[in-house]
Amino acid sequence: MARIELNGLTKKYGQVLAVQSIDLAIDDGEFVVFVGPSGCGKSTTLRMIAGLEDISNGVLRIAGETVNQREPKQRNVAMVFQNYAIYPHMTVGRNIGFGLYTSKLSKAEKQERILETARILGLEDLLDRRPAALSGGQRQRVAIGRAMVRDPVAFLFDEPLSNLDAQLRSAMRIEIKRLHQRLGTTVVYVTHDQVEAMTMADRIVVMRDGRILQVGTPVELYENPVDVFTARFIGSPAMNLVPGRIEDGVLALPGAKLSGIDASEMSGGDVLVGVRPHDLVISDGGGDGLAVSGLVTAAEPLGSETLVHLDIAGTEAIATAPGRVIPAVGSTVKAVAAPSSLYLFDAKTERALGRL
Amino acid sequence: MSTMAVPTTELAANRRDIRPGRIITWTLLLIGGVLMVTPLLYMFSTSLKSAGQVYDLRLIPAQPTLDNYIEVLSDGRFLRWFVNSTLVAAAVTLSNVFFDSLVGYTLAKFKFRGRYFIFLAILSTLMIPTEMLVIPWYLMSSQLGWLDTYWGIMFPGMMTAFGTFLMKQFFETVPDDFLEAARVDGLNEFTIWWKIAMPMVTPAISALAIFTFLGNWTAFFWPLIVTTSRELYTLPVGLSSFAVEQSIQWEMIMTGAALATIPTLIVFLVLQRYIVRGVMLAGLKG
Ligand SMILES: Nc1ncnc2c1ncn2[C@@H]1O[C@H](COP(=O)(O)OP(=O)(O)O)[C@@H](O)[C@H]1O
Ligand SMILES: [Mg+2]
Numbered sequence: 001m002a003r004i005e006l007n008g009l010t011k012k013y014g015q016v017l018a019v020q021s022i023d024l025a026i027d028d029g030e031f032v033v034f035v036g037p038s039g040c041g042k043s044t045t046l047r048m049i050a051g052l053e054d055i056s057n058g059v060l061r062i063a064g065e066t067v068n069q070r071e072p073k074q075r076n077v078a079m080v081f082q083n084y085a086i087y088p089h090m091t092v093g094r095n096i097g098f099g100l101y102t103s104k105l106s107k108a109e110k111q112e113r114i115l116e117t118a119r120i121l122g123l124e125d126l127l128d129r130r131p132a133a134l135s136g137g138q139r140q141r142v143a144i145g146r147a148m149v150r151d152p153v154a155f156l157f158d159e160p161l162s163n164l165d166a167q168l169r170s171a172m173r174i175e176i177k178r179l180h181q182r183l184g185t186t187v188v189y190v191t192h193d194q195v196e197a198m199t200m201a202d203r204i205v206v207m208r209d210g211r212i213l214q215v216g217t218p219v220e221l222y223e224n225p226v227d228v229f230t231a232r233f234i235g236s237p238a239m240n241l242v243p244g245r246i247e248d249g250v251l252a253l254p255g256a257k258l259s260g261i262d263a264s265e266m267s268g269g270d271v272l273v274g275v276r277p278h279d280l281v282i283s284d285g286g287g288d289g290l291a292v293s294g295l296v297t298a299a300e301p302l303g304s305e306t307l308v309h310l311d312i313a314g315t316e317a318i319a320t321a322p323g324r325v326i327p328a329v330g331s332t333v334k335a336v337a338a339p340s341s342l343y344l345f346d347a348k349t350e351r352a353l354g355r356l
Numbered sequence: 357m358s359t360m361a362v363p364t365t366e367l368a369a370n371r372r373d374i375r376p377g378r379i380i381t382w383t384l385l386l387i388g389g390v391l392m393v394t395p396l397l398y399m400f401s402t403s404l405k406s407a408g409q410v411y412d413l414r415l416i417p418a419q420p421t422l423d424n425y426i427e428v429l430s431d432g433r434f435l436r437w438f439v440n441s442t443l444v445a446a447a448v449t450l451s452n453v454f455f456d457s458l459v460g461y462t463l464a465k466f467k468f469r470g471r472y473f474i475f476l477a478i479l480s481t482l483m484i485p486t487e488m489l490v491i492p493w494y495l496m497s498s499q500l501g502w503l504d505t506y507w508g509i510m511f512p513g514m515m516t517a518f519g520t521f522l523m524k525q526f527f528e529t530v531p532d533d534f535l536e537a538a539r540v541d542g543l544n545e546f547t548i549w550w551k552i553a554m555p556m557v558t559p560a561i562s563a564l565a566i567f568t569f570l571g572n573w574t575a576f577f578w579p580l581i582v583t584t585s586r587e588l589y590t591l592p593v594g595l596s597s598f599a600v601e602q603s604i605q606w607e608m609i610m611t612g613a614a615l616a617t618i619p620t621l622i623v624f625l626v627l628q629r630y631i632v633r634g635v636m637l638a639g640l641k642g
Contacts, residue, residue, distance in 0.1 A: 077540070089555040
């Protein structure tokens with residue numbers, strides 16, 4: 001177990017800056033998730049930590065020691081790949097045992113470790129099977145077993161669940177999280193799926209174009225995104241954004257007004273008003289707060305609630321209605337959001353202006 | 357477990373109806389097959405005839421006899437040549453499997469300056485016909501004292517451009533994830549190649565081994581040139597010497613040739629079952 005520090009970590013592929021001067025300290029035992037759209041440099045960062053990619057610039061420390069020049073094996077980190085990468089020509093037992101390849105344990109001790117690992121992962125009956133005879137979830141468990149068996153200082157996961165179907169993915173999410181709680185080993189986890197990030201992370205690192213946009217706990221990112229990108233990336237369905245204007249303490253939206261805005265904090269001018277679908281509720285009565293009316297373009301009943309797609313003066317938005325309420329497509333409905341649920345962003349820079 | 361995957365494809369194949377295109381295909385294949393097999397049949401047929409019947413061109417011998425086989429097998433020279441051929445072909449095959457794979461792997465999986473140039477240089481040797489190389493090989497052997505030695509017979513084929521190219525292409529299909537997983541697990545690069553990458557290209561290795569073995573087993577021109585002592589002859593050279601020195605004994609030559617096909621058949625039968633694609637993909641996703 002160890003603390004991992006990234007100082008100005010940079011990766012260049014020729015002229016392409018894949019990762020641009022990343023600073024981050026990952027605490028011992030922490031579960032950190034890198035999240036961001038495809039191509040933003042998550043894997044490259046992870047691979048630099050693993051030692052699979054040369055570091056172009058900056059310093060990487062594991063447990064206080066600079067490891068820039070060390071081989072992967074000398075860093076004692078374990079990695080789980082998106083494609084599992086378990087060896088097809090070896091049994092499950094031998095695959096797991098490969099994690100102990102460089103270990104100096106005796107044969108009996110190794111066997112003991114392999115069995116123990118298999119037991120934790122529920123693989124003890126499959127030790128003699130070949131990967132071809134395993135399901136996707138079992139293969140991923142074997143890959144995790146190979147990583148676990150040698151007791152590394154950190155686990156590195158690169159999109160380990162993206163090849164699994166939705167049901168299996170949520171089951172494995174919980175399993176990996178439990179495993180982390182049990183082992184207490186530092187985890188660096190890369191995904192493009194914000195749900196994985198939100199459900200598993202102690203801290204989330206949002207990346208875009210090779211840079212860190214924001215670091216924080218899931219709740220912090222959800223409540224206080226620094227800009228439009230993070231705001232829309234975190235939370236599902238994505239946050240609605242409606243263009244508006246603040247003047248003399250009054251927030252004006254198409255067909256709606258909200259007064260009493262503390263103008264001292266907001267410089268005023270053109271803004272984007274963010275509201276999460278769950279905070280924008282279809283209502284026939286007036287209700288407190290910001291009320292807008294929109295044309296229903298689609299309704300998605302989910303049982304517990306209905307997602308209502310609205311056209312609010314040319315801006316698309318999603319609101320929610322209680323489960324049994326399914327507004328007719330083409331009708332005009334009113335949706336209300338409490339002022340405390342609104343997010344404000346500068347329309348030009350897309351930076352957050354704070355909450356109301 | 358393993359019986360599950362088969363049925364659907366087999367059913368589909370059985371149900372395929374007979375269409376004109378297929379009739380043409382089969383006819384062409386049949387003609388090709390007959391053209392290839394007929395000389396072989398004559399070889400076996402002749403080996404079963406006595407000296408007097410050789411020019412009686414019936415396919416089924418009038419009085420089949422195994423006398424030729426007994427005579428050839430009891431002739432020490434034949435056995436010696438057989439062993440020579442086996443040794444040479446096996447050693448060259450092993451060498452190719454090892455070195456072609458090693459170089460092919462390096463070219464496929466490592467990025468280094470000059471990689472493309474080296475690859476082109478290796479490929480360009482494919483454009484030079486063997487006949488043109490024989491004289492340089494001979495001069496080289498003569499200067500290095502390799503004439504009339506086993507090594508002299510073998511050295512030109514110890515590595516081939518074709519084999520290197522074949523292995524490179526196959527190694528390129530091995531996903532990097534496997535190699536990186538092994539690197540993180542602490543294997544050194546040689547072990548990664550040997551223990552992880554090689555088992556994933558067994559179909560290619562088998563194909564390479566078959567082609568190399570067959571090619572060297574039947575090689576005639578270079579062994580003929582480089583050897584002078586009869587003890588070092590390979591089987592094809594030895595058999596042809598049968599033809600030259602006495603009045604040509606076709607039934608003996610054909611018997612030797614028939615016996616010579618046996619190892620090639622064995623090599624093919626043993627290795628061809630490894631030429632099954634798809635072994636590799638099982639370790640990846642679902
Ligand atoms: N080997 C490489 N050579 C050149 N560019 C690369 C290489 N690997 C990644 N990149 C580039 O670096 C950027 C980040 O890639 P990556 O870290 O794989 O993104 P992510 O994992 O977030 O999807 C991308 O623009 C990608 O095209
Ligand atoms: Mg990636």
